[in-house]
Amino acid sequence: MKASPKTTLHTGKYLAFVKEGxxxxxxxxxxxxAVIIVAVTGEQKLLLVEQYRIPVHAATxxxxxxxxxxxxxxxxxxxxxxxxxxxxxxxxxxxxxxETLMAGPASSGLTSEIVTLVRATDLRRVHGGGGTGHENITxxxxxxxxxxxxxxxxxxxxxLVEPKVYAGLYFIGxxx
Numbered sequence: 771m772k773a774s775p776k777t778t779l780h781t782g783k784y785l786a787f788v789k790e791g792x793x794x795x796x797x798x799x800x801x802x803x804a805v806i807i808v809a810v811t812g813e814q815k816l817l818l819v820e821q822y823r824i825p826v827h828a829a830t831x832x833x834x835x836x837x838x839x840x841x842x843x844x845x846x847x848x849x850x851x852x853x854x855x856x857x858x859x860x861x862x863x864x865x866x867x868x869e870t871l872m873a874g875p876a877s878s879g880l881t882s883e884i885v886t887l888v889r890a891t892d893l894r895r896v897h898g899g900g901g902t903g904h905e906n907i908t909x910x911x912x913x914x915x916x917x918x919x920x921x922x923x924x925x926x927x928x929x930l931v932e933p934k935v936y937a938g939l940y941f942i943g944x945x946x
Contacts, residue, residue, distance in 0.1 A: 784840075788882075796881045801840040804876065804883055805853045806833050808938035809863060809890040815911040816942075817861045817893075818935065820924075822906065831910070831924050832932040834860040838886075849886045857890055861909050862899030867892040871941045887937060914942075 774791030781787075786797045798804075809817040823830050836856030839847040847855075850868040858864050873886040901907040912920045917939065921931050 795879075798837065798840070798881075798883055800845075801837045802845075802847075803838045803849070803873075804835060804885040805838055805849050805856065806835040806885055806887045806934055806938070807853050807857050807890050808833055808871065808887065808942055809857055809861065809865070809893055810914065810942060811863075811893050811911060813911075814914045816914055816917050816939075817857075817863060818910040818912060819860050819899075820908040820910060820929065821901070823930075826930055828928070828930045830930045830932055831921065831935060833935055833938050835885075835934075836860070849888065853888050853890060858896060858899075860899055860901050860905075860907050862895060862897040863890075863893045864896045865890045865893050885934075887934070887941065889942065 774793075776788055776790045779787045779789055779794070781799060784799055786799055788795055788797055807817075811817065817834060819832050819834050820829055821832070822828070834857050836852060836859070838849055838852040839845055849870065853868050854865060867890065869889045869891070871887045871889055873884055875881075876883045876885045899907065899909040910920075921935065925931050
Protein backbone atom coordinates (compact mmCIF):
# COMPACT_ATOMS: atom_id res chain seq x y z
CA MET A 771 0.00 0.00 0.00
CA LYS A 772 1.36 3.41 -0.98
CA ALA A 773 1.81 5.82 1.94
CA SER A 774 -0.10 9.08 1.85
CA PRO A 775 1.57 12.36 2.71
CA LYS A 776 1.69 12.94 6.46
CA THR A 777 0.76 16.28 8.02
CA THR A 778 1.22 17.19 11.67
CA LEU A 779 -1.93 19.07 12.70
CA HIS A 780 -0.82 19.91 16.23
CA THR A 781 2.10 19.07 18.50
CA GLY A 782 1.76 19.23 22.26
CA LYS A 783 4.31 18.45 24.94
CA TYR A 784 3.70 14.67 24.80
CA LEU A 785 1.61 13.95 21.70
CA ALA A 786 1.47 14.97 18.05
CA PHE A 787 -1.84 14.84 16.21
CA VAL A 788 -1.19 13.61 12.66
CA LYS A 789 -3.23 13.30 9.48
CA GLU A 790 -2.16 10.78 6.87
CA GLY A 791 -4.52 10.54 3.92
CA UNK A 792 -7.99 10.30 5.47
CA UNK A 793 -6.64 8.88 8.75
CA UNK A 794 -5.99 10.89 11.91
CA UNK A 795 -3.93 9.49 14.79
CA UNK A 796 -1.42 10.44 17.47
CA UNK A 797 2.31 9.90 17.79
CA UNK A 798 4.27 10.11 21.04
CA UNK A 799 6.72 13.01 21.15
CA UNK A 800 10.20 12.16 22.40
CA UNK A 801 9.57 8.47 23.07
CA UNK A 802 10.24 5.19 21.32
CA UNK A 803 7.32 3.13 22.65
CA ALA A 804 5.79 1.87 25.86
CA VAL A 805 6.39 -1.05 28.19
CA ILE A 806 3.90 -3.01 30.28
CA ILE A 807 5.26 -5.11 33.13
CA VAL A 808 3.84 -8.42 34.36
CA ALA A 809 5.50 -8.78 37.76
CA VAL A 810 4.84 -11.70 40.10
CA THR A 811 6.47 -11.81 43.52
CA GLY A 812 8.09 -14.90 45.04
CA GLU A 813 4.87 -15.29 47.05
CA GLN A 814 2.94 -15.67 43.75
CA LYS A 815 1.31 -12.26 43.97
CA LEU A 816 0.67 -10.19 40.85
CA LEU A 817 1.61 -6.52 41.16
CA LEU A 818 -1.15 -4.21 39.95
CA VAL A 819 -1.50 -0.45 40.13
CA GLU A 820 -4.59 1.68 40.63
CA GLN A 821 -4.80 5.29 39.53
CA TYR A 822 -7.31 7.84 38.37
CA ARG A 823 -7.14 8.40 34.61
CA ILE A 824 -8.50 11.73 33.37
CA PRO A 825 -9.33 10.59 29.79
CA VAL A 826 -11.83 7.98 31.11
CA HIS A 827 -12.80 9.92 34.28
CA ALA A 828 -12.38 6.83 36.43
CA ALA A 829 -9.93 4.90 38.54
CA THR A 830 -8.30 2.06 36.65
CA UNK A 831 -6.58 -1.18 37.55
CA UNK A 832 -3.51 -1.72 35.37
CA UNK A 833 -0.22 -3.53 35.15
CA UNK A 834 2.72 -1.25 35.92
CA UNK A 835 3.71 0.50 32.70
CA UNK A 836 5.44 3.49 31.21
CA UNK A 837 6.96 5.23 28.24
CA UNK A 838 10.33 4.18 26.82
CA UNK A 839 12.88 6.93 26.23
CA UNK A 840 10.85 9.88 27.50
CA UNK A 841 12.96 10.86 30.50
CA UNK A 842 15.67 13.51 30.55
CA UNK A 843 18.82 12.10 28.98
CA UNK A 844 17.01 8.87 28.06
CA UNK A 845 16.69 8.93 24.25
CA UNK A 846 18.66 5.65 24.01
CA UNK A 847 16.77 3.91 26.82
CA UNK A 848 16.04 0.23 26.19
CA UNK A 849 12.70 -1.46 26.85
CA UNK A 850 14.30 -3.47 29.69
CA UNK A 851 15.75 -0.34 31.32
CA UNK A 852 12.40 1.46 31.05
CA UNK A 853 10.65 -1.58 32.57
CA UNK A 854 13.04 -1.62 35.53
CA UNK A 855 12.63 2.15 36.04
CA UNK A 856 8.84 2.11 35.81
CA UNK A 857 8.47 -0.98 38.02
CA UNK A 858 10.54 0.66 40.75
CA UNK A 859 8.78 4.05 40.45
CA UNK A 860 5.25 2.66 40.42
CA UNK A 861 5.44 -0.39 42.71
CA UNK A 862 8.61 0.03 44.76
CA UNK A 863 9.95 -3.31 43.49
CA UNK A 864 13.32 -3.70 41.78
CA UNK A 865 14.50 -6.43 39.44
CA UNK A 866 17.37 -7.23 37.13
CA UNK A 867 15.41 -9.92 35.25
CA UNK A 868 13.23 -8.74 32.37
CA GLU A 869 11.92 -11.12 29.69
CA THR A 870 10.08 -9.88 26.61
CA LEU A 871 6.76 -11.67 26.10
CA MET A 872 5.45 -9.86 23.00
CA ALA A 873 5.20 -6.49 21.27
CA GLY A 874 2.43 -4.92 19.21
CA PRO A 875 0.22 -1.88 18.71
CA ALA A 876 -1.54 -0.40 21.73
CA SER A 877 -4.56 0.83 19.78
CA SER A 878 -3.77 0.69 16.07
CA GLY A 879 -6.74 2.85 15.06
CA LEU A 880 -5.74 5.68 17.40
CA THR A 881 -1.97 5.73 17.89
CA SER A 882 1.28 4.63 16.27
CA GLU A 883 2.58 3.52 19.68
CA ILE A 884 4.03 0.02 19.96
CA VAL A 885 3.90 -1.55 23.43
CA THR A 886 6.14 -4.32 24.68
CA LEU A 887 4.76 -6.69 27.29
CA VAL A 888 7.51 -7.99 29.58
CA ARG A 889 7.76 -10.30 32.57
CA ALA A 890 9.76 -9.17 35.62
CA THR A 891 11.02 -11.86 38.00
CA ASP A 892 13.40 -12.06 40.95
CA LEU A 893 11.70 -9.06 42.56
CA ARG A 894 12.86 -7.34 45.73
CA ARG A 895 10.95 -4.66 47.64
CA VAL A 896 12.87 -1.38 47.85
CA HIS A 897 10.16 1.14 48.85
CA GLY A 898 6.39 1.61 48.88
CA GLY A 899 6.00 2.72 45.26
CA GLY A 900 3.29 5.20 44.29
CA GLY A 901 4.85 6.82 41.24
CA THR A 902 6.54 10.16 40.81
CA GLY A 903 5.47 13.74 41.55
CA HIS A 904 2.09 14.07 39.82
CA GLU A 905 1.16 10.39 40.00
CA ASN A 906 -1.01 9.06 42.79
CA ILE A 907 -0.63 5.31 42.39
CA THR A 908 -1.94 2.67 44.79
CA UNK A 909 -0.06 -0.62 44.62
CA UNK A 910 -1.97 -3.89 44.94
CA UNK A 911 -0.34 -7.28 45.51
CA UNK A 912 -2.95 -9.88 44.58
CA UNK A 913 -2.52 -13.63 44.95
CA UNK A 914 -2.58 -15.25 41.52
CA UNK A 915 -5.07 -17.80 42.83
CA UNK A 916 -7.50 -14.96 43.67
CA UNK A 917 -6.76 -12.40 40.96
CA UNK A 918 -9.75 -13.06 38.67
CA UNK A 919 -12.24 -12.72 41.56
CA UNK A 920 -10.38 -9.64 42.84
CA UNK A 921 -10.54 -7.99 39.41
CA UNK A 922 -14.26 -8.79 39.16
CA UNK A 923 -14.86 -7.21 42.57
CA UNK A 924 -12.95 -4.05 41.57
CA UNK A 925 -14.98 -3.81 38.35
CA UNK A 926 -18.13 -4.23 40.45
CA UNK A 927 -17.00 -1.24 42.53
CA UNK A 928 -16.84 0.88 39.36
CA UNK A 929 -13.13 0.73 38.62
CA LEU A 930 -12.09 0.09 35.03
CA VAL A 931 -9.84 -2.93 34.50
CA GLU A 932 -7.44 -2.42 31.61
CA PRO A 933 -7.66 -5.41 29.21
CA LYS A 934 -3.86 -5.67 29.13
CA VAL A 935 -4.09 -7.12 32.66
CA TYR A 936 -5.84 -10.15 31.16
CA ALA A 937 -3.20 -10.38 28.41
CA GLY A 938 -0.52 -10.49 31.11
CA LEU A 939 -2.41 -13.22 32.96
CA TYR A 940 -2.65 -15.21 29.73
CA PHE A 941 1.11 -15.13 29.25
CA ILE A 942 2.02 -16.04 32.81
CA GLY A 943 -0.61 -18.79 32.79
CA UNK A 944 0.96 -20.33 29.67
CA UNK A 945 4.29 -20.68 31.41
CA UNK A 946 3.24 -22.15 34.75
